Amino acid sequence: MEQRGEHNFPVDDALEMVIMFDSAGKISYANETAKKKLEYKRDLCGRHISDIFPNTFRVSGKGFETDYPFGNSQQNLVAYRKNRTCFPVETRIETEKDNPDKYICMANDILEKEHLSREVEQVRKEAQQALKVKSEFVANVTHELRTPVNGVQGNVRELLSGELDHGTRKSLQLIERCCEDMHKIINNILDFSKLEAGKFTLEPREFHFRNMLDYVKANHINKITEKGLGFFMTVSPQIPECVIGDELRIVQILNNLLSNALKFTSFGKINVQILKTAQVNDRIELFFIVSDTGIGIDPADRDKLFQSFSQVDASISRKYGGTGLGLNICKQLVELMGGRIEVDSEKNKGSTFSFSIWTGISKEDGMTQKNDILPVMTSGIDQTSDGEDEKMENVRKYGTPENKESLKRNLSKLILCVEMENWEKAEMFMETIRQLTEEAPPEIKRTSLRLKMAIQKGNYDKVTAGYNELEQYL
Numbered sequence: 001m002e003q004r005g006e007h008n009f010p011v012d013d014a015l016e017m018v019i020m021f022d023s024a025g026k027i028s029y030a031n032e033t034a035k036k037k038l039e040y041k042r043d044l045c046g047r048h049i050s051d052i053f054p055n056t057f058r059v060s061g062k063g064f065e066t067d068y069p070f071g072n073s074q075q076n077l078v079a080y081r082k083n084r085t086c087f088p089v090e091t092r093i094e095t096e097k098d099n100p101d102k103y104i105c106m107a108n109d110i111l112e113k114e115h116l117s118r119e120v121e122q123v124r125k126e127a128q129q130a131l132k133v134k135s136e137f138v139a140n141v142t143h144e145l146r147t148p149v150n151g152v153q154g155n156v157r158e159l160l161s162g163e164l165d166h167g168t169r170k171s172l173q174l175i176e177r178c179c180e181d182m183h184k185i186i187n188n189i190l191d192f193s194k195l196e197a198g199k200f201t202l203e204p205r206e207f208h209f210r211n212m213l214d215y216v217k218a219n220h221i222n223k224i225t226e227k228g229l230g231f232f233m234t235v236s237p238q239i240p241e242c243v244i245g246d247e248l249r250i251v252q253i254l255n256n257l258l259s260n261a262l263k264f265t266s267f268g269k270i271n272v273q274i275l276k277t278a279q280v281n282d283r284i285e286l287f288f289i290v291s292d293t294g295i296g297i298d299p300a301d302r303d304k305l306f307q308s309f310s311q312v313d314a315s316i317s318r319k320y321g322g323t324g325l326g327l328n329i330c331k332q333l334v335e336l337m338g339g340r341i342e343v344d345s346e347k348n349k350g351s352t353f354s355f356s357i358w359t360g361i362s363k364e365d366g367m368t369q370k371n372d373i374l375p376v377m378t379s380g381i382d383q384t385s386d387g388e389d390e391k392m393e394n395v396r397k398y399g400t401p402e403n404k405e406s407l408k409r410n411l412s413k414l415i416l417c418v419e420m421e422n423w424e425k426a427e428m429f430m431e432t433i434r435q436l437t438e439e440a441p442p443e444i445k446r447t448s449l450r451l452k453m454a455i456q457k458g459n460y461d462k463v464t465a466g467y468n469e470l471e472q473y474l
């Protein structure tokens with residue numbers, strides 16, 4: 001065993017050479033790298049430091065003489081091997097804090113370091129090239145995929161406009177839904193690969209901020225109404241009429257957050273709030289808050305949310321679909337716009353996603369003073385009352401008047417959808433009914449499950465039977 005004196009540092013396997021010596025110049029410790037590079041096997045300890053650095057250290061009396069500026073600075077020296085061949089090294093030699101008679105020398109082989117950094121550069125270039133090839137490939141493939149999906153969708157739409165029997169209509173509606181999902185996935189993959197390859201550029205231009213919000217609202221309002229959810233959008237009057245930013249991408253972020261809020265909320269409401277939080281010259285920071293009263297997210301899963309391809313768990317992807325790319329894309333877009341995105345959520349209570357972005361403001365545009373509170377609709381539940389939270393709790397609790405009321409409302413909407421052969425929407429209401437009966441006695445839960453299966457199969461008779469049975473319980 002190598003004798004280490006009183007030193008016991010975890011540097012044995014360090015990549016740089018580590019040598020310790022005392023005021024007599026005697027080496028008391030050398031790590032494996034030092035022994036290997038200097039080609040000493042066991043006999044490096046006990047040598048004089050001038051054997052290694054003869055140009056810098058000279059034997060003098062009982063110690064050594066040197067001009068070396070001990071301390072934090074890096075110095076280039078020449079190190080000598082046992083066979084007296086030499087190589088340049090970058091060194092730092094310090095005295096030990098508690099013991100000024102002990103010296104620690106850390107040295108790196110300069111040629112090897114240069115060789116390594118050339119190799120790293122080469123690997124970096126190769127990786128960049130591979131990423132470029134990959135993103136070009138993804139761009140080509142997704143483009144090629146779009147054409148056949150468009151073809152299928154166009155034809156299906158044409159067929160759907162004609163006379164059809166129930167079974168055929170249901171199958172075609174399903175194909176159309178699949179096409180829409182495919183479009184979303186293709187767009188997400190394309191954006192994701194561009195962002196990953198650093199090839200994504202924002203296209204800022206002046207746009208009417210409130211018109212943009214109206215457009216976002218219009219994208220979702222039908223589904224929100226169908227689900228019987230409340231929706232509120234509040235815009236601070238301090239935000240000017242026109243701002244300069246990438247409208248398309250802001251819409252994309254809001255659409256994604258709103259679709260998620262809608263997807264994961266069966267009862268209650270969705271709230272959108274936009275504030276101006278800072279201004280520096282002609283740039284303003286906008287702060288968006290999108291909150292829902294949906295299924296919420298476990299604290300342990302929150303960190304995973306913004307990673308690519310991440311969904312909270314496999315059962316979520318089975319039940320609600322999606323690729324897990326949406327929030328990662330949102331995060332990257334928000335960061336490109338100089339902001340941050342965050343989430344705050346409580347399981348079974350709801351989630352709040354908030355993000356900030358910086359936009360420009362047009363010179364001519366003054367501040368708007370109009371009333372910016374835009375309540376769109378409230379369903380049967382009074383979302384604005386003081387006991388709002390309590391009411392929401394009661395809606396979830398099986399057997400409460402609020403729960404029964406909500407069940408009745410969803411059941412009648414469900415049966416209406418079935419009558420109109422809109423099985424997709426019926427499934428949506430069924431999901432709400434399933435959640436509202438989660439705490440119900442087993443026989444009711446079984447009926448609810450049978451109703452769900454009947455809807456999935458498009459079996460009209462069984463749906464009616466299940467509906468009647470559930471109605472009776474209410």
Ligand code: ADP
Nearest residue numbers: 260261264296311312322323324325326327351
């Ligand atoms: P996807 O396209 O699969 O929905 P996202 O990145 O948009 O991907 O979302 C990832 C996951 O985050 C979702 O699958 C879901 O588990 C969770 N999540 C996102 N938004 C919400 C929300 N408002 N409420 C509950 N869970 C959510």
